[in-house]
Amino acid sequence: MKALFNILVFPGFLFASVAGMIAIYVDRKVSARVQWRKGPPLFQPVYDFVKLLGKEINVPAETSVITFLAAPFFALAAITLVSTIVWNNIIAPQSTFVGDLIVVVYLLAIPSIAVIVGGFASNNPIASIGASREMKLILSYEMPFILSILVPVIKAGSIRIGDIVNYQIVNGPLIGSAAGITAFISGILCVQAKLSMAPFDIPEAEQEIIAGPVLEYSGLPLGIFKLTKWMMLFVIPSFLVALFMPGATFIGNMLRYVLVLVIIILIKNTNPRIKIDQAVKFFWTWVTGIALLSIVLVLLGR
Amino acid sequence: MSKLTLKALTKSINVFHAACSPCNNCDIEILDCLTPRFDIERFGMTLVGSIRHADAMLVTGVPNMKTAKRIKYVYEQMPKPGVVIAIGSCACGGNLFRHSYNFVKPLDEIIPVDAYVPGCPPKPEAMIAGIVKLIKAIQKK
Numbered sequence: 001m002k003a004l005f006n007i008l009v010f011p012g013f014l015f016a017s018v019a020g021m022i023a024i025y026v027d028r029k030v031s032a033r034v035q036w037r038k039g040p041p042l043f044q045p046v047y048d049f050v051k052l053l054g055k056e057i058n059v060p061a062e063t064s065v066i067t068f069l070a071a072p073f074f075a076l077a078a079i080t081l082v083s084t085i086v087w088n089n090i091i092a093p094q095s096t097f098v099g100d101l102i103v104v105v106y107l108l109a110i111p112s113i114a115v116i117v118g119g120f121a122s123n124n125p126i127a128s129i130g131a132s133r134e135m136k137l138i139l140s141y142e143m144p145f146i147l148s149i150l151v152p153v154i155k156a157g158s159i160r161i162g163d164i165v166n167y168q169i170v171n172g173p174l175i176g177s178a179a180g181i182t183a184f185i186s187g188i189l190c191v192q193a194k195l196s197m198a199p200f201d202i203p204e205a206e207q208e209i210i211a212g213p214v215l216e217y218s219g220l221p222l223g224i225f226k227l228t229k230w231m232m233l234f235v236i237p238s239f240l241v242a243l244f245m246p247g248a249t250f251i252g253n254m255l256r257y258v259l260v261l262v263i264i265i266l267i268k269n270t271n272p273r274i275k276i277d278q279a280v281k282f283f284w285t286w287v288t289g290i291a292l293l294s295i296v297l298v299l300l301g302r
Numbered sequence: 303m304s305k306l307t308l309k310a311l312t313k314s315i316n317v318f319h320a321a322c323s324p325c326n327n328c329d330i331e332i333l334d335c336l337t338p339r340f341d342i343e344r345f346g347m348t349l350v351g352s353i354r355h356a357d358a359m360l361v362t363g364v365p366n367m368k369t370a371k372r373i374k375y376v377y378e379q380m381p382k383p384g385v386v387i388a389i390g391s392c393a394c395g396g397n398l399f400r401h402s403y404n405f406v407k408p409l410d411e412i413i414p415v416d417a418y419v420p421g422c423p424p425k426p427e428a429m430i431a432g433i434v435k436l437i438k439a440i441q442k443k
Contacts, residue, residue, distance in 0.1 A: 028343075037341040044346050047313040051357070054307025056381035058354055210351035218354040218381040 011087030013080045020230035021045040026258075027233065027265050034269045045230060052223030060216050063123040071118035072217070072224035078110035079228055083235045086161065090242050090253050093162035093169075101159045104239065105146065108194065111228055112138050115203070118225070119213025130212025133276050134203035137193055140283035141200075145190035147291035151183035151298045152243045165246045173245040178302040182294035184244045186287045188260070191236050192267055193279070195229075199271035200279055237261055311357060311383070312437045314346040318356030318380070322373045322409070324363030327423040328390040332360055334426045342430065358385050358433075361415075364392045366404040370412055377413040385416040385436060389429060394418045 006012055024045050032039030059065055082104055088095050112134060119131025152174055153159055156167035174180035193200035204212035214225050237260040238253070247253045274282070319332055335342045336349060350356055353376055365373055377386065391397040393409050400408075409415060416439070419432040 032341075032343060036338045038344050039341075040343050040346055041313075044314065047310045047346055050307055050310035051314050054304065054311065055357075055383070058379070058381055206351055211355065215352050216354055222355065 006088065007080060007084050011091070012084040015087070016080065016083035016231045016234055017227055020227070020232070020234040021049075023233045023261060024230040026261065027268075030262070030265045031269055049223050049227060052219055052226070055219040057219035057221065058216070060123045063121055067117060068121040068216075069221055071114045071121065072221045072228065074117075075111040075114035075228040076224050076231075078107045078114075079231045079235055082107045082239070083231065086235060086239050086242055089161040089165055090238070090246060091250060093165045096160070096162055098158075098160050101149070101153065101161050101164075104161070105149065108236065108239075109138065109142070111232060112194070114228075115213045115225075118217070118221075119215075122213070122216035124216050126209045127213050127215045130203045130209050130215065133209075134196075134213060136276050136280060137196070137200065137202060140280040141190045141193040141287075144186050144283055144287040144291045145194070147288065147295060148183040148187040148190065149243065151179055151294050154295070154298050155179070161242055165242055168246050169248055174243075175245045177297075179294045179298035180244055182290050182297065184240070186291040186294065187240055187244070188263065188267075189287050190283075191240060192264060193283070194236055195232055195264070197264065197268045199267075199274050201273055202276050202279060205273060233261075237264060308383075308440065312440050315357045315433070315437070316348055316350045316355050317342075317358050317360055318350055318353050320353075320359050320361050320373060320376055322361050322363040322365055322369045322393065324390065324392060328362040328392075331423045331426055332362070332389065332429065335429060340426045340430065342433075345430075345433075347433070353379050354381060356380055356384065358387060358436075360387050360389050360429075361393045361409060361413075362389045364396055364399045364402075365406055365409050365412055366402075367406060370406045373409070374412055385440070386413055387417045387419060387432060387436065388415050389419050390424055391420050391422045394420045397422065 008014065025040070025042065028044065029039040057069075059068060085096060085100050085104055085107075089100070116131045116134050119127045119134065122128070152164045152168075155174060156164040158164065158167075168174055175184050196203055204214070209215075214222060217225060234257075238257045240260055241253060241256045245256055247256055319329065321329055334340060353359075359377065359380060361373065363369070388394050388409055392399065395408050396405060399405055406412075417432050417436045419429050421428055424432075
């Protein structure tokens with residue numbers, strides 16, 4: 001009963017979706033203010049989602065209907081579980097199982113894989129281009145992301161997020177050390193790519209390939225994909241908060257999350273999109289280099 | 303479609319821009335609506351690139367031999383409920399091309415048109431006024 005409550009209400013589906021809607025509202029509003037516009041009204045994400053519930057669902061001809069319609073729900077389920085595990089660990093560090101860090105890393109790959117499956121199932125050349133770009137992007141950012149996660153693991157000596165959080169509450173946040181700040185920088189660049197935000201919004205580049213993998217979706221499945229995107233905007237930065245700078249209180253953690261969110265939005269608004277080959281080169285040289293440097297530093301005890 | 307989703311639809315209209323052989327003047331004025339001066343995102347409207355995500359089609363230009371059947375095809379792909387707005391005098395009734403050899407028939411005889419915004423090209427203010435009137439019409443339905 002408690003597990004069901006955790007997954008469905010707090011800190012799982014309901015909590016993450018409401019927080020994600022607020023996060024995407026902040027994103028759109030800050031972007032609008034940067035461009036000297038006024039921006040959308042407060043309940044805009046709610047209107048967007050409720051509207052899609054009432055629209056007609058189109059399925060392309062000559063495709064696997066089950067694969068096409070199931071892909072968004074896999075993404076939603078995975079990100080709900082990640083939210084449950086991460087926020088349970090932040091609120092009560094001893095409440096989950098050993099090895100949940102590895103589970104979270106695997107679960108975080110599923111939304112991207114669902115986008116790829118949905119894109120290829122769309123039976124549309126432009127959606128296929130978007131899905132293949134998403135695949136290349138995964139190949140480029142996964143390695144530096146795991147390398148930068150290794151730093152808190154080595155420092156705390158455990159693969160449980162709760163132990164990492166506890167270690168930092170006792171010994172001060174990891175971001176204060178040289179190894180922590182370098183790992184955080186490479187981590188936030190990988191998160192930018194995971195959220196597919198500019199400069200790494202290559203898979204759904206609006207000006208070149210319209211909407212990328214979600215091109216053929218309409219109605220409820222599109223709404224689920226959008227909701228997943230918004231929840232990722234909340235969950236993945238808070239995962240970074242748990243790994244690098246957790247606070248002792250719930251409010252403190254929320255404020256730190258807002259700080260990371262603002263950094264991500266500012267990176268998004270000040271950088272133009274790069275090409276996919278440039279992105280792979282960037283991640284495999286610079287970001288991996290920074291992540292390796294942070295591992296060397298943490299092994300030296302800095 | 304229930305009352306709740308209909309109310310949400312009027313607050314978040316995704317606009318698709320279907321260029322039906324226009325002279326580009328109306329297209330530039332449509333893009334003007336997104337700039338800081340007019341900013342239609344205030345009303346929750348966004349310009350989308352895919353017809354599957356659209357709630358409203360902005361059609362510009364004269365339907366001719368080539369584009370007439372294609373504009374019908376695009377309209378059929380739009381998930382319903384959706385509305386069509388004719389932007390500019392050409393889409394409203396042919397303008398000076400109505401006696402041309404290439405002119406098929408007016409747009410509203412090919413697909414159902416819900417609102418007309420005349421002008422050559424119409425001002426962004428006129429387009430916003432047209433869309434606001436359309437929202438009121440949807441709410442009354």
